[in-house]
Amino acid sequence: MDRARKLSALTVALVATLILSACGATMSNSGGPRIDTSQPVPVALLVPGGSANATDNALASSLENAARLAMSELDGVTIDLRVYNTAGNAGTASSQAQAAIADGAKVILGPVYAENAAAAGVAAAARGVNVLAFSNNPSVAGGNVFILGNTFENTAKRMVSYAARQNRGNIMVVYGQSPAENLARDAILQAIASTPGASQAGTAGFELSQNGVVQAIPAISSQVKSSGATSVFLTSGTDGALPFASSLLRENGVNPPAVQFMGMQRWDIPATALTLSGVQGGWFALPDPDLSGRFTQRYQAAYGAQPHPIAGLAYDGIAAIGALVKAGKADALSGSALTQSQGFVGVNGVFRLRGDGTNERGLAIAQIQNQQVVVIDPAPKSFSGAGF
Numbered sequence: 001m002d003r004a005r006k007l008s009a010l011t012v013a014l015v016a017t018l019i020l021s022a023c024g025a026t027m028s029n030s031g032g033p034r035i036d037t038s039q040p041v042p043v044a045l046l047v048p049g050g051s052a053n054a055t056d057n058a059l060a061s062s063l064e065n066a067a068r069l070a071m072s073e074l075d076g077v078t079i080d081l082r083v084y085n086t087a088g089n090a091g092t093a094s095s096q097a098q099a100a101i102a103d104g105a106k107v108i109l110g111p112v113y114a115e116n117a118a119a120a121g122v123a124a125a126a127r128g129v130n131v132l133a134f135s136n137n138p139s140v141a142g143g144n145v146f147i148l149g150n151t152f153e154n155t156a157k158r159m160v161s162y163a164a165r166q167n168r169g170n171i172m173v174v175y176g177q178s179p180a181e182n183l184a185r186d187a188i189l190q191a192i193a194s195t196p197g198a199s200q201a202g203t204a205g206f207e208l209s210q211n212g213v214v215q216a217i218p219a220i221s222s223q224v225k226s227s228g229a230t231s232v233f234l235t236s237g238t239d240g241a242l243p244f245a246s247s248l249l250r251e252n253g254v255n256p257p258a259v260q261f262m263g264m265q266r267w268d269i270p271a272t273a274l275t276l277s278g279v280q281g282g283w284f285a286l287p288d289p290d291l292s293g294r295f296t297q298r299y300q301a302a303y304g305a306q307p308h309p310i311a312g313l314a315y316d317g318i319a320a321i322g323a324l325v326k327a328g329k330a331d332a333l334s335g336s337a338l339t340q341s342q343g344f345v346g347v348n349g350v351f352r353l354r355g356d357g358t359n360e361r362g363l364a365i366a367q368i369q370n371q372q373v374v375v376i377d378p379a380p381k382s383f384s385g386a387g388f
Contacts, residue, residue, distance in 0.1 A: 032128060043107055043108075045064060047110055066299065086111050108124055108129060108131045109318070117135045133148065134149055138151055150348075155187075160188065160233075164196065170230045171233050172227055172231070173204070174205075201227040202224075206245070229259060230260065232249065233264065238276070246282070260282075263284040267279050268366070283367050287361070287379070288349035288379035339355050349379045350362040
């Protein structure tokens with residue numbers, strides 16, 4: 001495990017953006033431009049196209065495809081979508097947001113990366129336009145910037161709540177010492193503190209290198225056993241320390257079912273991760289697999305390829321905009337409308353935007369059983385159901 005190895009494209013999109021700090025815009029999140037619901041609604045889509053990075057360009061294409069697929073499935077609403085390339089650059093994101101608003105955009109969908117989203121938000125705030133960013137970084141959220149990406153806080157709350165209901169709520173947090181995993185650790189600790197039936201058995205970190213894991217795991221294993229922990233919550237992903245750490249924990253006497261392993265990140269990506277010995281029996285959270293699976297099928301039928309793992313966020317953004325515009329109100333894209341309590345249904349499940357610019361998402365709990373993903377607690381279908 002090379003400590004200098006870059007995260008995969010998926011992890012960069014879903015996790016590493018959390019380590020970027022930026023200031024959100026200052027516009028009140030109740031505002032927004034008025035629209036003419038009898039005309040196509042001008043929507044700007046900011047994507048990382050035009051980059052020297054091929055991964056950014058592939059992501060840009062997938063996000064645009066997903067947005068157009070969503071537009072084709074809207075009922076009674078027409079959207080005038082215009083696409084602006086940011087090249088994954090914050091300065092370009094700012095100028096493109098300004099260009100989009102000059103072209104008449106009433107809401108901005110995207111961009112992806114945290115610093116880009118913050119820059120676009122500042123540019124749009126002066127014109128009273130809201131930004132629905134694909135970032136999952138809570139530090140970007142606020143003012144006129146709303147984030148669509150699933151956050152560590154959502155996953156931590158869902159996992160800790162489920163563990164507590166299963167009498168597995170005495171939780172040891174085991175994390176790699178990196179900015180992103182430190183944030184994941186903090187989200188878990190906050191979830192434990194706010195969840196009835198959950199308690200903190202302790203925390204234990206390790207240096208993110210092969211030698212760091214080898215040296216730390218024996219002491220961490222002893223700490224787990226002496227603490228009486230009923231669960232170990234691991235923040236590392238399948239492309240990082242998880243395979244090594246989970247296997248060594250077992251070798252050092254921390255074994256299910258006495259201690260339940262749980263993960264902050266997806267343990268089923270890539271699919272080959274399901275064969276890892278250390279993750280067998282482990283729990284992790286994921287979007288509603290029925291809805292996301294049907295989206296993948298429709299996307300593949302339309303475009304002949306698999307969607308990028310975060311492409312569904314573009315679909316969700318268009319779905320939310322369409323649902324609000326269909327109500328026929330001129331303030332459909334205001335912050336107060338975007339934060340309606342009943343939320344929206346997208347291809348990743350139910351979600352809603354919060355007044356602080358963050359979001360809540362309905363997630364399923366899955367377990368790896370015999371190298372297969374098995375849903376053991378379905379995703380909620382509404383915000384009044386179980387799972388919240």
